[in-house]
Amino acid sequence: MIENLLKEIKKELIRILFAGSVLAKNDFKLKELLNELEKIKENTALQKLHQYISLLITIDQTEENLMNALTLCNAILIIQSTIDPNITNIENTFDGITNKIDIGPLESKYQAKQLVPLINSLTERRTGRYNVAKLILDNKYYDDYRIKINVVYCLDDSYRDISTLMFDIISRYDYKILPLLKDTLIDKSTNGNIYRIQLISKIGGEQENNYMENITDNFKSTELILESIKALAKNQSGKKVISSKYLNHKNKKVKEIVDELLKESKPFGFLTKFFKK
Amino acid sequence: MEITASYINSLAPNIAAIKAAKDLSKKAKFSNSFQSLDLSCIFSDCLGSSGTYFTSVDFIDALNPIFRCNCPSRQFPCKHGLGLLYLFEEVKRFPVKEIPLEIIEKRKKIENKNNKIIEVKNNFTKKDNLKKINLKKDTVKENKKIQKQIEGVELAEKILFSILSKGLKSIDAQSRRLISQQAQRLGDYYINGIQNKFQNFLLLFNINNFTEDFEEIIISMLELNQLVKQAKKYLNTKILNENPLRDINSDIEEQIGHIWKLEELKQYSLVKDKSKLLQLNFLTYSDYSKSEFVDEGIWIDVENGEIFKTKVYRPFRAINYVKSDDTVFELVQVSDLAIYPGKGNRRIRWLKADKYDPINNFDFITKFANNNFEEFLNKFKDDIKNPINENKRVGIFNNIKLFQDLNNNRYLKDTKGLILRLEDFSWYGTTTTDYLRFISDKEMEGLIVCLLISYNHSMNIFMAKPLSIVYPNKILRLQF
Numbered sequence: 196m197i198e199n200l201l202k203e204i205k206k207e208l209i210r211i212l213f214a215g216s217v218l219a220k221n222d223f224k225l226k227e228l229l230n231e232l233e234k235i236k237e238n239t240a241l242q243k244l245h246q247y248i249s250l251l252i253t254i255d256q257t258e259e260n261l262m263n264a265l266t267l268c269n270a271i272l273i274i275q276s277t278i279d280p281n282i283t284n285i286e287n288t289f290d291g292i293t294n295k296i297d298i299g300p301l302e303s304k305y306q307a308k309q310l311v312p313l314i315n316s317l318t319e320r321r322t323g324r325y326n327v328a329k330l331i332l333d334n335k336y337y338d339d340y341r342i343k344i345n346v347v348y349c350l351d352d353s354y355r356d357i358s359t360l361m362f363d364i365i366s367r368y369d370y371k372i373l374p375l376l377k378d379t380l381i382d383k384s385t386n387g388n389i390y391r392i393q394l395i396s397k398i399g400g401e402q403e404n405n406y407m408e409n410i411t412d413n414f415k416s417t418e419l420i421l422e423s424i425k426a427l428a429k430n431q432s433g434k435k436v437i438s439s440k441y442l443n444h445k446n447k448k449v450k451e452i453v454d455e456l457l458k459e460s461k462p463f464g465f466l467t468k469f470f471k472k
Numbered sequence: 473m474e475i476t477a478s479y480i481n482s483l484a485p486n487i488a489a490i491k492a493a494k495d496l497s498k499k500a501k502f503s504n505s506f507q508s509l510d511l512s513c514i515f516s517d518c519l520g521s522s523g524t525y526f527t528s529v530d531f532i533d534a535l536n537p538i539f540r541c542n543c544p545s546r547q548f549p550c551k552h553g554l555g556l557l558y559l560f561e562e563v564k565r566f567p568v569k570e571i572p573l574e575i576i577e578k579r580k581k582i583e584n585k586n587n588k589i590i591e592v593k594n595n596f597t598k599k600d601n602l603k604k605i606n607l608k609k610d611t612v613k614e615n616k617k618i619q620k621q622i623e624g625v626e627l628a629e630k631i632l633f634s635i636l637s638k639g640l641k642s643i644d645a646q647s648r649r650l651i652s653q654q655a656q657r658l659g660d661y662y663i664n665g666i667q668n669k670f671q672n673f674l675l676l677f678n679i680n681n682f683t684e685d686f687e688e689i690i691i692s693m694l695e696l697n698q699l700v701k702q703a704k705k706y707l708n709t710k711i712l713n714e715n716p717l718r719d720i721n722s723d724i725e726e727q728i729g730h731i732w733k734l735e736e737l738k739q740y741s742l743v744k745d746k747s748k749l750l751q752l753n754f755l756t757y758s759d760y761s762k763s764e765f766v767d768e769g770i771w772i773d774v775e776n777g778e779i780f781k782t783k784v785y786r787p788f789r790a791i792n793y794v795k796s797d798d799t800v801f802e803l804v805q806v807s808d809l810a811i812y813p814g815k816g817n818r819r820i821r822w823l824k825a826d827k828y829d830p831i832n833n834f835d836f837i838t839k840f841a842n843n844n845f846e847e848f849l850n851k852f853k854d855d856i857k858n859p860i861n862e863n864k865r866v867g868i869f870n871n872i873k874l875f876q877d878l879n880n881n882r883y884l885k886d887t888k889g890l891i892l893r894l895e896d897f898s899w900y901g902t903t904t905t906d907y908l909r910f911i912s913d914k915e916m917e918g919l920i921v922c923l924l925i926s927y928n929h930s931m932n933i934f935m936a937k938p939l940s941i942v943y944p945n946k947i948l949r950l951q952f
Contacts (some may be wrong), residue, residue: 202932209690215639258636262697269694269929276932277891278845291916292876295909306478306799307754307758307952312487314902327487414888 197235201272204228204248208265215259219251226252240271252275262451299371301340309340317345317352317361325356332364347375353386360388366397373398375405384418392419396426404433408440411449421452480557483537485795489551495563496555505559505571513571514560518543518552527552529560530571532579537822542579546807547792611715617662618711621728624661625704630669631655646672663666664729664749666703669696672761687930694859702860723814729858735825737810738752747809748774749820750831752922753866753939754799754952755901763788767797770866770922770939772821774803779838779866780811780820799952802828815855816865837942841920849934850926856927860894861906864900864926866939872919874908882908884921884936895935904938904950910946911941 207228211219219225225248232245247264251257313336316327328349336342346365352358365372373395380391390411395403403426410423427433437453484490496502496518505516515528520543527541527550539549560566588706610743630655635643642652655670673692706724710716720740725733733783737743753770767784805827812819848867855861873885882894882905896903920942928935939947 198932205848211691212636212690213639213641215642218634258633262694262701266694266698273853273857274926274931276853276934277926278849278934289762290873290875292874292882292908292914293880295913297912298910301907301910301948303819303947303949304481304799304801307756308484308487308796308798308951309490312758317901330487330491340907344910345905347922405806426517442598447653 197241198272198275200228200231200235200471201268201275204232204244205268205272208261211261212265216251216257218310219257219261220253220255222252238272240267240274244268244271253276276363294378296374297371298343298375299342302338303341305336305342307436309336310339313342313346313459316357317349320353324354325360325425327387328357328360331358332367337364343372344375347372350379350390351385358386358390362394363393371401380410382414382419388416388419392422392426396423401430401432404430404436407433408436411440417446417448420446420449424449424452468470475557475561477558477561480554480561482798483549483557484554484701485547485549485792489554492551494552494558496551497559502556502559504554505566507566508571509568514556515572515575516556516559516566518555520552525552527556528575529553529557530575530579532582533826535826536607537666538582540575546823548795553910572586581910583616614716614946615711618707619718619947622704622707622711624658624663625700625707625728628658628663629704630668632697640693643677648677653732662729663703665727666696666699666729668729669699675761690930691725691859691863696778698859699727718813723812724860725779726812726814732810732812734808734810734821737812739810740813740818742811742813744809744811744892745807747806748807749780749804750774750807750834750837751800752779752868752942752947753949756796757899757901765791765796769797769800770817770841772837772838777837777868779868781817781866782821783819787872799949800828801831803831804828815861816852832945834942835944837868838870838920839902841868841942843870844888845869845890845892845934846886846888846941852925852934853927864897864924866922866924868920868921868922868942870918872921874916874919886921892923892934892936893924894935895928897924897935897937899939900924901951908938909951914939915943 196385204225207222207224211222211225211319216408229245229248229252232241232248233239244264244267247260247267249258251264254260309379312327313331318323331337331342331346337346349361350365352361365376376391376395376398380388382397392407395406399406407427411427414420414423424437427437474685479845480493482491501519502516503519505514507514513528515526518525518527518541522544525541525543525545527539530538530813532538538882539553541550541552543552545551550596552753560868616658623732631651634655635651638647651670652674655674658664658667660668667693673696676689676692680714681890702724705727706719707813710719718730718736718740720742723908734743749771751769754826756765756767758764759766764783765786765788767782769782771780771782772778782797786794786796804825808822810821812821820916830858848865848869848935855865856863869886871887874882874887875883884892885891885896892910896905921938922942923936924939925934925936927933938950940950
């Protein structure tokens with residue numbers, strides 16, 4: 196109850212701070228709050244606050260009183276703040292955290308002087324970043340987890356040369372990056388997401404067929420579906436999946452690409468067109 | 473001393489210098505490269521843009537090599553000196569030659585200078601008693617300065633009260649310019665700290681302009697008001713003393729604008745002999761009110777577990793000429809550790825480290841870690857009641873559990889069951905809470921975490937940002 200009253204008082208004092216302390220005299224809202232404070236002024240701090248506010252609404256030169264009251268009100272709120280979960284009403288919690296990703300042992304062995312320009316080149320959107328980002332390719336800073344994570348995020352960079360560079364870096368050092376690639380893949384037709392599917396297919400190979408199948412079944416973006424079908428077509432078991440599942444896909448574009456891929460994959464497939472004629 | 477690429481990188485002022493230096497060594501710009509017989513010096517000619525330069529790196533003091541080069545670059549060390557080191561690191565050996573006379577002469581000069589310093593130090597330690605320091609001749613000068621400061625503080629109070637009486641809402645572009653001009657005048661009164669607080673307050677107006685959360689503006693106003701109030705009280709008491717001594721129990725002097733010199737800290741017995749320090753976090757951030765970068769390191773004293781911070785200020789204008797601070801992985805041994813007055817994580821500084829020792833065992837940190845949040849927070853609450861005290865404090869906590877609610881807010885729970893909400897403070901570097909997703913479940917049990925804790929005024933709760941996680945064999949840095 197005291198906390199709510201103090202918050203109300205603080206809010207009103209801030210309003211006066213914005214409006215100007217000259218308007219504090221006879222402020223009716225403060226008078227009301229003062230009456231409530233009167234009932235519960237149980238310790239010296241609250242009594243002092245009562246005194247400051249009384250002065251604030253009665254005398255003319257009130258700048259000092261306004262700041263004294265606000266400072267004191269703030270101080271009482273700080274002291275009363277609690278970290279007890281029973282009081283703070285935090286509900287529906289569970290141990291651990293969601294979206295956990297295993298990208299192998301985390302190493303932080305590079306110094307700020309080396310890392311800061313690189314991370315800035317990956318996270319900022321200014322020009323002149325390409326040459327700095329290229330250092331990751333040259334100097335193998337990629338084994339530091341802070342670089343690794345930002346490289347994956349940077350696949351979405353609107354500067355195409357940089358996102359292509361990130362693609363090259365990840366293809367070169369594949370490590371345990373697959374879970375992060377999957378985690379950051381969303382159903383949106385962007386170059387970054389297309390790169391992600393290509394990388395997952397390249398790094399995971401045949402083992403990622405189920406994942407590709409999942410994209411084809413559940414994603415709405417035609418470009419991503421096409422990319423995942425292309426990824427499936429890279430291995431025999433994937434081709435089987437394509438021929439059994441997607442030959443009569445409802446999306447016209449998908450159907451066309453499936454036809455094309457299957458033709459290419461059949462021995463003497465190029466003759467099919469000729470025989471049809 | 474072993475010269476490695478990472479060691480050379482640590483000597484470079486910035487990454488551009490590293491790249492330029494590596495290019496020089498790759499492009500074979502060095503000729504007549506030699507080393508002295510005792511390997512205390514390497515020297516070479518280097519082909520540069522305006523002729524051939526003579527560059528040398530002198531290891532007479534193995535921990536602090538001296539770079540010398542006759543190139544016109546104002547950057548120190550220049551790319552030629554660094555390039556020579558990279559070349560040496562690659563070839564491991566140069567032909568042996570006698571050290572040039574020029575270098576020997578310069579060495580002598582340094583030796584003479586060092587001897588003089590030792591002499592002065594010895595003389596000083598003889599009378600190393602604060603009462604015996606002849607402060608009298610400075611008293612008149614100091615009193616004049618305090619008088620001027622009082623005038624400045626009164627002016628600051630006038631500006632502040634005029635803002636308060638009209639209200640914050642009345643501050644438009646024109647009045648902002650006027651306040652800024654008035655605040656600039658405060659610099660003439662030796663109260664640069666108060667002046668900076670004014671600039672910071674106005675800067676917040678420019679950024680927020682009442683469209684966003686204005687809590688920051690209110691806090692800044694409270695801070696400014698309290699600083700002016702306390703400075704006035706402090707200076708008026710100080711001027712009454714015959715020998716006006718500085719307050720070393722709080723950082724009021726620094727807040728007003730005093731810059732502590734190492735000698736002065738020694739006079740006030742704020743220098744500790746022989747300390748061993750380990751860095752837990754490093755970060756560079758911009759302070760726009762002062763137009764400078766701040767390199768902030770968080771350190772633990774391995775003997776008593778006290779947590780300190782180092783700060784290196786680099787003005788934007790002199791960015792290429794001031795050497796930046798950096799991440800340090802080794803255990804640093806310092807013979808003269810200057811500790812600045814203040815509360816919480818006090819600032820430290822040293823001129824020269826004695827030794828950098830590699831370290832692989834971090835078990836000792838456990839004994840200094842707090843077992844719960846309560847005790848730490850009670851002390852912190854007590855300090856930040858006063859708005860001029862910094863609303864951020866670093867602590868190490870043991871046996872911490874991580875959990876989450878359905879709104880994806882993450883929390884830390886201590887052994888008593890008390891909780892702290894995790895938050896990426898945008899004013900303190902990059903995101904770190906997101907990195908917690910990459911830590912395996914095994915490593916999550918009984919975490920020892922180094923946390924930055926701050927009070928959120930609008931939500932009325934304490935929040936924490938994880939800075940690093942301590943394991944028995946390594947420290948995982950979540951920032952730098």
